[in-house]
Amino acid sequence: MPVTTLRDRAEEHLRALVGRPDATLREDQWSAIAALVEDKRRALVVQKTGWGKSAVYFVATLLLRELGSGPTVIVSPLLALMRNQIAAAERAGIRAATINSTNIEDWSRIEETIHSGEVDVLLVSPERLNNPGFRDAVLPRLAAECGLLVVDEAHCISDWGHDFRPDYRRIRTLLDDLPAGIPVLATTATANARVTADVAEQLGGDTVPDEPTDEASRGVLVLRGSLDRETLRLGVVRLKTAEQRLAWLADHLAEQPGSGIVYCLTVAATQEVADFLRSRGLDVAAYSGRTDTAERQALEDDLANGRVKALVATSALGMGFDAPLGFVVNLGAPSSPVSYYQQIGRAGRGITGPASVVLLPGIEDRDIWAYFASLAFPREELVRRTLETLQEAGRPVSTQALETYVELNRTRLETMLKVLDVDGAVRRVSGGWEATGQEWVYDTERYARVAEARQREQKAMLDYLDSSECRMRYLREQLDDPEAADCGRCDNCGGLSLGTSVSEESLATAGERLARPGVIIEPKKMWPTGLDRLGIALKGKIAGGPEEGRAIARLTDLGHGQALRNLFRAETPDGPVPVPLVKALIEVLGEWRPGVDAIVHVESFRRPTLVADLAAGLSRYLHVPVAGTYAIVDPSVEPEQGAVNSAQRVAAVGRRFSLSVELPPHARVLLVDDLVGTGWTLTLAAKALRDAGAGSVLPLALAVSG
CATH class of the missing domain: 3.40.50.300 (P-loop containing nucleotide triphosphate hydrolases)
Structure with missing residues (x-):
């Protein structure tokens, strides 16, 4: 088909897509479409939001389908994006379907329609790429049959990008499995030169210099336009x-x-x-x-x-x-x-x-x-511990089970495992994760460079303000x-x-x-799974835990949050409760009105004066005695040890503390702490108090961390 005829046909499809009879392609749009349809190349389009990146892959899809190519596979990160794209595709007569976590019951039917040629575009969430069933049964066939692969929001591939997602790294494997001559398009609106170079490298498989360059990566057409937003x-x-x-x-x-x-x-x-x-x-x-x-x-x-x-x-x-x-x-x-x-x-x-x-x-x-920076890639010893646990198990281990061995919460553990999966050190299988036995190197230098880049970005944001x-x-x-x-x-x-x-x-x-204090401390309802593997005989529904409690505010709150953040900074010296927070606490008590017979406080290693002053002041205000402490008996257990993992935290609190108290029978106890993090300290302290004869336990704290 001559180039002029192909472009005319492309613009006919564009007009159907946007619903305007006068619509014409931008030159860069046409360049990308021609590279995909005529040359079967790989292209990276970095253009501002609203430029028309989706028009490139939808028009290319229609042209390729007319030439007998298989369906387009679009890897797209968000359900909202999928809904919008399916609606746009259908306006141009494109038959679109999606496979994601919300339509599992339709997967088999959709797969059948894909293989029978009834689907022009399949949108897939990046998480599906590493689902064992999808990866092993569906993905190879899709890779063999697809006519165009599209990676939307491609900056997510790069750990230099502002929204890195490890699931996106699985796309590199998909690219390697594509037959020769299958075009690939990556699009994003938010990529600087370093991210552009990194994504282009992963698309083309060629080496790109460490420092950003203005040159296109070998084998990959890079189309980068003005990022001005005129409106x-x-x-x-x-x-x-x-x-x-x-x-x-x-x-x-x-x-x-x-x-x-x-x-x-x-x-x-x-x-x-x-x-x-x-x-x-x-x-x-x-x-x-x-x-x-x-x-x-x-x-x-x-x-x-x-x-x-x-x-x-x-x-x-x-x-x-x-x-x-x-x-x-x-x-x-x-x-x-x-x-x-x-x-x-x-x-x-x-x-x-x-x-x-x-x-x-x-x-x-x-x-x-x-806080968000603290959620970066885990320390090497935690990664090694995870790999050792999987190797020692010799069988698939679920994320839930791994939590009891590794001091990471489920989200960070899952993210780390996905990175290790892409690196080839572990593999997601039915039933969980297994070690591959492949040697893995902790890239300290790269993680440090990413952290430094994040610091520079924060400095740049502060400079923007001024x-x-x-x-x-x-x-x-x-x-x-x-x-x-x-x-x-x-x-x-x-x-x-x-x-x-x-x-x-x-x-x-x-x-x-903002001055109105008071947030609810929700009681835990279930013990974390896997405690038996740590030698702790607790499971199922929590009986004998605390009642609903109160705190002045969350550390992240706009009102009292600032005063509380200042109080709990590492450099703030220990001392009595500041007067404004005392007033806020009295207001909380006035609204809450807990009827209690005794006060017990959680001992603090870092702020013993603060917590003791808090308990003593409450004793004077409520006219009830301080009956004891949930005391530190093993100071070798760090204050926040296990704080990112529920099972590990329960084990750490159980070793660190022991109850020292004298209570009247069936006493209603006010359990006082300075800062509530995971809530497991209060839960175990309440259980100990109930075991000691307390009738009820009501937690009160200055702040909640989340």
């Missing part, structure tokens, strides 16, 4: 307190064009902020990774159709959400300019007017960054956009004016809301 007007509003930032939202959110997103750094903040804004008459809802799947889809539909002013969301509402949004507000700064660029890319798509992008940084942001240069130019330069130039639209360019004033009423209401 966005960027600005920063610097306010000193959390009360002022909440009040600014209450006063100015309604002024923002259309509907949009208010991004928060933590799940707790989404609930807190959404509740406050609703109390001020704004139609908003909270959204996070913990939101039920069906509810998430309903909320996305409400936002896309303008039925709510905003979703107050974590970054879970990110890649793949495609709707005409008029604004994005960040309450708290993301930890890197690349992450920030990805989030603000939700705004300004499919609208004619300008979109507002406002950043309200907080002094607590760096504490939250530090920068007097064009904000869009700054972000584009962080993404190594060679065409970066002043936008003329941001607050520093004079194109956007953002007031910092807030009304006295909103400020007072926000202050009252």
Whole structure:
């Protein structure tokens, strides 16, 4: 087929896809399509959100199918992205299907339709690639039959990327299994030069220099365009307190064009902020990774159709959400300019007017960054312990069972195992994981370089806040956009004016809301599995545990969280409870009104004065005696030992503490601690108190860590 005829046909498909009779392909779109369809090449497209990356692979799919090629396989990270892409595909007459965790019952039927040629596009979540049944039974046949492989949000492949996902590394294996001549397309909107080079290397299998270059990787066509977002007007509003930032939202959110997103750094903040804004008459809802799947889809539909002013969301509402949004507000700064660029890319798509992008940084942001940074790849000794456990077992071991041997929580353990799987040291099989016996090297240097890169990104984000240069130019330069130039639209360019004033009423209401102390300490309901393997005879439902308890706040909360974070910093000297927190605790007690007969406190090695003062003050205020302590008897067990793994934590607490107490029969005990982390210390202390004759145990703490 001549090139001109092929391009004409491609543009016919484009018009059907977008529903516009005048639509034409961009030159880079055509270059990518021609490389895939004519030359059967591998291509990496790095273009801004809204540029039309999905049009490239859908048009290429239609052309390849007309030429007799097999179906396109798209690896896509989010269900929201899959829903949007299937809807777009169907508009152009593309028969699309998806295999993901929500439609397991349909897998067999979908596989049959794929092999019979009834499906043009199959969307697969990256997690499916390493599901044993899918990997061993479905993937080889798909690799042999597919006509085009698409890797969407390809920056997830690279551990230099802002959203690295180990499941994506399995794509490298899929690439190696593809027959010769099968084209591959990778797309992303958020990749700097280093990430681009890394992804291109993995696509092409050729060596790319360690330092970023402007040259395309050998064998891979790299198409990188301008990352300017012409509809966005960027600005920063610097306010000193959390009360002022909440009040600014209450006063100015309604002024923002259309509907949009208010991004928060933590799940707790989404609930807190959404509740406050609703109390001020704004139609908003909270959204996070913990939101039920069906509810998430309903909320996305409400936002896309303008039925709510905003979703107050974590970054879970990110890649793949495609709707005409008029604004994005960040309450708290993301930890890197690349992450920030990805989030603000939700705004300004499919609208004619300008979109507002406002950043309200907080002094607590760096504490939250530090917490997430602590979840990096585990220390070498933990990795070695995992490999040794699998080798000694000589059979598949489930993640749940491995938890009892390795001091990692399930999420971090699963992530580590996926990395080891990609590296060939372990293999996911039916029933869990098994060691392969292949030698594995802990790449200390690479992990250190990634950690250093994250530190540089955080510094760059802080510099963005204080920068007097064009904000869009700054972000584009962080993404190594060679065409970066002043936008003329941001607050520093004079194109956007953002007031910092807030009304006295909103400020007072926000202050009252944030000053209101009290969060519930939920009791544990079940003992962790596998305790018998640690010599502990506890299992099943917890009997004799604590009742529902109270704390002043979470460490991540906007209100009292800052004072509590300052109190529990490692450099803060031990001492009595600060007066403002004493007042907050009294307010909690006044609302809670626990009827108790005695007080028992959990002994602290690091803050003995703080906890003793807390117990003594409560004794005076409630007029009940301090009856004893849950005392440290083995100081060799570190205070947070096992804190990331429930079974390990139960074992550590059991060794570290012992109850020393004299109680009247059936006493109602107030169990006092300074900071609640996993909750297992309170659970075991309550069990010991119940065994000692207590009728009920009510926990009270200054703070909850999560």
